[in-house]
Amino acid sequence: MSRWLQEITRSLSGSPHGVTEVEGGRTISHPDLLARADIWNRAMSGLSGQVVSVVLPNGIEWIAAYIACLRNGAVFNPIPYFSSVGELARIFTYVQPGLLITDREDLITRYIGEMSALTPDQVAALEPIACTAEEPDDDAIACLYYSSGTTGNPKGVLYSHGNVFALIDSINRGFRFDAETRQLAFLPFGHTASINYNILPALLAGSPLFTSQGFEKLRANFFQVLAENRINYTEVVPSVLLMLLKLKHDLTGLDLSALRFIGCGSSTLPLESQRDFMQTYGVKVANLYGLSETGPSHVDDPTVDGWEPGSIGVALDCNQCRIAEDGEILLKGPNVFVGYYKNEALYNEVVVDGWFHTGDLGREEPGGVFVFTDRKKDLIIKSGINIVPAEIEEVIYGCDAVLGCVAVGKQDPVHGEVIAVAVAPKDPSVDRDELIKAVRAICREKLSTHKLPSVIEVVDEIPKTHSGKLQRRKIRDHFAR
Structure with missing residues (x-):
């Protein structure tokens, strides 16, 4: 059996804690979660080496299916629950699953007769059995993380059992997660943020895990849920952090003393927004970095002495x-x-002599601290000068009326590229001409002349993927028309 399966089985079987669904209050102990996975074993029998696509809402059944899938040597392929039928058709054509697990009636109806499909209700009627499949080793593929990519080219990242254990074991050490760390996972389980920062660390440590069906369920009571459940850590994406800033929740009477800090990743976190959130709510925010190909690779711990935001x-x-x-x-x-x-x-x-070339740009500072600057392919080259979009965006985020912004290169016959910026306002009723004037003013104040935007356009919203990643390509295509 792989080290990963050995360790989570050991941790969960001896754990006094469990998993709680915030909406509805369903709770299952960790030993009972393993028993629940035994029921799912029947569904996974005979699927060793095959892809199992899982389209389930955040919650206990997702986690039980994950454990059973890996036990049986199948390849777990998590997909966001809210994915459209059209998008799922493209994914299924690409990954060719041996089994689809979902409770969505539209998918069951659409794929009946085309592929094997199973619902949690069908599994609930089964009797538990021990796993009889050949035990996977550390080299066996555990997960296939599908990504359409910000460029539109699909990628399926293959992650082995050995990869998973090395990563999550290191995360628990680096973030100082242990058996008493209370985690809240609410980002889509079909993406790796909740998987790597919340779910799997809790399984390995045998610690309390609270799940929510998503931010839409939490937007009105996000901090109340953190306080009532004494949450120590949760993971957000920049779009959630910006929305919380916009909502301006009143924290009067809430005890958030258990909350060590909030992690923010999956997309670029503007430094101005990080500072604004900490000042507004008095909650520390870590700027986290990682990729589907590696999982989180760094730890930004705002609780250490001398910590400064920005890295x-x-x-x-x-x-x-x-x-x-x-x-x-x-x-x-x-x-x-x-x-x-x-x-x-x-x-x-992309992997040369064991080194994965991330496609991201950064620098190393004293003390082994790293700073992410931008995507390598997103560089704007104006008159032969490399310009990092994040530098321009950071300045524009300093404008109080701006909720989101994107800087891209726009083809130009003289300069090769000029800088074009899309800006989303905090207040949709704002005078757009006045907003553009304000953005130009702050850029003139803080940027060199060759970095000033040539084009500024106000848009209703900044396009993002389901996981909150910026779709810079759509903005680039918009300005290319």
């Missing part, structure tokens, strides 16, 4: 990090994925 922190002990001559962030370690599904050529292109 992604120090490398986790499961991987080495260095900065290439061209400024690219390179990672090497047992947490680096083992392949791209159906695309060995791409894997060999």
Whole structure:
């Protein structure tokens, strides 16, 4: 049996804690969660090596299905619950699942007769059985994380049992998660943020885990849920953090003393927004970095003495990090994925001598602290000068009326590229001309002349993926029309 399965089985079987669904209050102890996985074993029988696509809401059944899937040597393929039928059709064509697990009637109706499908209700009627499949080892593939990519090119990241253990064991050490750490997971379980920062660390530590069906369920009582459940840690994405800033919750009477800090990742966190949130709510926010191919690679711990916002922190002990001559962030370690599904050529292109080329730019500062600057491919090249979009965006976020912004390169016959900016206002009724004037003013005040935007346009919202990642390509395409 793989080290990962051995350790979570040991932790859960002896744990006094469990998993609680915030909406509805369903609770299951960790030993009973293992028993629940035994029921799911019947569904996974005979699927060793095959992909199991899971389209379930955040909650206990998702976690039980995960454990059973890995026990039986199948490849767990989590997909966001709210994915459209059209998007799922593209995913299924690509991954060719041996089994679909979902409670969505539209999917069951659509794929009946085309692929094997199973619902939690069907599983509930089964009797538990011990897993009889050949036990997977550390080299066996545990998960296939599908991503359409910000460029529109699909990728299937293959993560082994060995990868998972190396990563989560290191996260628990680096973040100081232990058996008493109370986690809240509410980001979509189909994406790796909740999986790597909340769910799997709680399984490995045998610690209390609270789940929510999503931020839409929490937006009115987010801090109340944190206080009532004495949450020590939760993970957000920048869009959630910005929305909480906009909502301006009143924390009077709430005891948040158990909350060590909030982690924010999956997309670029503007420094101005990080500072605003901490000042507004008095809650520390970590700027976290990682990729589907590696999982979280650094820990930014705002509880340590002398901490300052703005970096992604120090490398986790499961991987080495260095900065290439061209400024690219390179990672090497047992947490680096083992392949791209159906695309060995791409894997060999990005993993060279064991070093994964992230496509991100950064720098190392004294004390082994790293700073993320931008995506390598997102650089704007104006008259031969490299301009980092994040530098421009950071300045614009200093404008009080701005909720979100994106800077991209726009083709220009003279300069090659000029800078175009899309800005989303906090108040939709704002005078758009006045907002553009305010943005130009703050840019003139804080940016060099060659970094000033040539085009500024006010948009209703900044396009993002389901996981909160910025879809810069859509803005680039918009300005190219």
